[in-house]
Amino acid sequence: MTDILFSRPVSVRDVPEGTKPVVSLKSITKRFGKVLANDSISLDVYPGRIKALLGENGAGKSTLMSMLAGRYKPDEGIIEIDGEPVNFSSSRDAIEAGIGMVYQHFMLVDSMTVAENVLLGQEGTFLVKPKEMEKRVGELAERYGLDIHPGARIADLSMGERQLVEILKLLYRESRILIFDEPTAVLTPEETARLFEALWNMTEQGKSIIFISHKLEEVIALADEIAILRRGRIEGELDTSLIESKADLASRMVGKEVLLEVDRETVEIGEKVLEIKGMNGLGLVDVDLDVRRGEIVALVGVAGNGQKPLVEAVTGLIRPPVDTVFIMGHPWRKFFAESTWNRSMCYIPEDRLGLATLRNQNLVDNLLLTTRKGFAKGWWLDKKRAARDTVDLIEKFDIRPGRIHALAWQLSGGNLQKAVLARELYRQPRFIVAEQPTQGLDVSATEEVWNRLLEARSMAGVLLVTGDLNEALQLADRIAVIYRGQILGILDAADETTPSKIGPLMAGVID
Known part of the structure; x- marks a missing residue:
């Protein structure tokens, strides 16, 4: 599928002569024990501009921005806002200075509504009635084209919808320096396009945007300038107009040529490892789907259209209707009653820090x-x-930092995902459910994950749940499109007409 075309006003790309940076990072250094996360980094951010930070997983991008957002304190160096040195003791200090950040791992209260989360902790909102909260947040969401119901409970939302809530929290604060850490990782192309329009609107009002992403086509389309981090240091800064291609930018980022594609070898198709027969309920409508050993079946759709309950029913998180799910030839209940730790089913959830x-x-x-x-x-x-065995897996999957005693929360999102993948493939599964497996990974790591999933076909069938249509087309043998709980079509990924059919099916349009 072709990338969404983004149309940005050209007039905002040039910085007026004499403009001073709103943020200056000067020789910033941060260590975690023996790990040097940031090594003497200097960086300027200008008003009305979008600066992208690129780098491999563990390069130090999130750590650097967490210091600007007041979450960490630098060990060395100075942060200046409007030319004045600042010393943030907390995130609140940074917020008061006009800095807001959306993190990769969501910081939401599941039992509260969207509106309550957005207004949580905001001054002057303690006595605001729920209807007034929802009105304020609804108007804000509508202004920026973010499709989310302010009265919905967080626990009932998909990961993509939760991401929108985090963005709304930032917009509500009216921060003038906005940091986005992988904000499009769980958004559809259409949602991403709407987000970009919102970001461009904010830069026209003089706001500064710092954008961390691994999606190179987005960075090229969105940013005015790009800073590349490698192993904690700034390797270079460049204007997006100087980038020749996505492959050129990828090689600059990882320091080697990246193909951005995979070699799909033919694998013999074997027995069914998953069969869903006429599943109704749980928000699903008459779902029929099967996966065989040796193939990858991708399930694609806009977030919130039934992927979550389908995955939960297959993986044992919720109980499906009787005689609708069969795994490795066994009814759902018999399978989970007799399942073994290895050579069985494994699950790679999208919520890597909460569920995985x-x-x-x-x-x-x-x-x-x-x-x-x-x-x-x-x-x-x-x-x-x-x-x-953990040491071996760290080396095999290049998990950074390479220490077995590192805590899960201390790993970058991409490295944590690689750790989950390493653990689950260690079990030599015959059936794999992979939910957004490359979300937040850099291009080099994405290629590695793609290749490992393709290699796994020799022993397993794979149900790939992804919002990345390019990923589905690269990896899958068949692509099932789900809309409002119903699978509207199962397409052959090798058919040249398939890319043009996916979009309309995702929107509920059937020929």
Whole structure:
């Protein structure tokens, strides 16, 4: 599928002569123990401009921006706002200085509504009635073209919808320096286009945008200038007009040529590892779907159209209607009653820090989260062998920082995702449910994940749930499009007409 075309006003690209930076980072250094996350970084951000930060997972992008947002304090260096040095002790200090940040890992209260989350902690809102809250947030969402109901409860929202709530929190504060950490990772192309329009509107009002993303086509289309980080240092800054191609930018980012494509070898198709028959309920309508060993079946659709309950029903998080889900030839209940830790089913959730891992546990304990039975001898758990195997997986999957005692929350989003993938493939599964497996990964890591999923076809069938249509087309043998809980079509990925059919089906249009 071709990338969404973004149309930005040309007039906002030039910086008036004599304009002073609104943010200046001067020789910023940050260490976590022996790990040097940021090494003497200097960076300027100008009003009315969008600066993109590019770098591999673990390059130090999020750490750098977390210092600007008051979450961390630099060990060395100075942060200046409007030419004046600042010393943030907390995120509130940064907010008062006009800085707001949307993080990769959402900071929302599940039991509250969208409006309550947006207004939470805002001065003067303690006695605001719920209807007034919803009115304010609804008007804000409408102004920026963000499709979200202000009265909806967070617990009932998809990851894509939760991302919109985080963006609304930032917009409500009217921050003048706006930091977005992978804001489009769970958005559809159409939602991304609407977000970009909102960001461009904000720059026309003089706001400064810092945009962290691994989607190179978005960076090229959106940003005025790009700063490239590699292993904690600024490797260079360039104007987007000087970029020759997406491949050129990718090679600058990772320091080597990146193909941005995969080689799909033919694999023999085997037995069914998943069969869904006429599933109704849970927001789903008469769903029929099967996956066989040796193939990847992609499930695509706009967030909130039934992917979540379908995945939860297949993976055992909720109970599906009787006689609708069969895994490896067994009815759902029999399968989960007799399932083993290995050579069975594995699940790679999109919520990597909430559902996939324990945020305050190290990599060894997170490996044991789904493999514990493989290291148990009676009541005894062989943690030394688990530690050795974790070291091997860290090296094999290039997980940074390469320390087994690193806690899950200390890893960048991309490295945490690689840790989850490493753990689940360690189990040698016969059926894999991979939900947004490359969300937040850089191009090099994305290629690695793609290749590993393709390699896994030799032993497993893969149900790939993704919002990245290019990913679906690159990896899948068949693509199922879901709309309002119903699968409107299952398309052959090799058919040259398939890319043009996906968009209309996602919008509910049937020929």
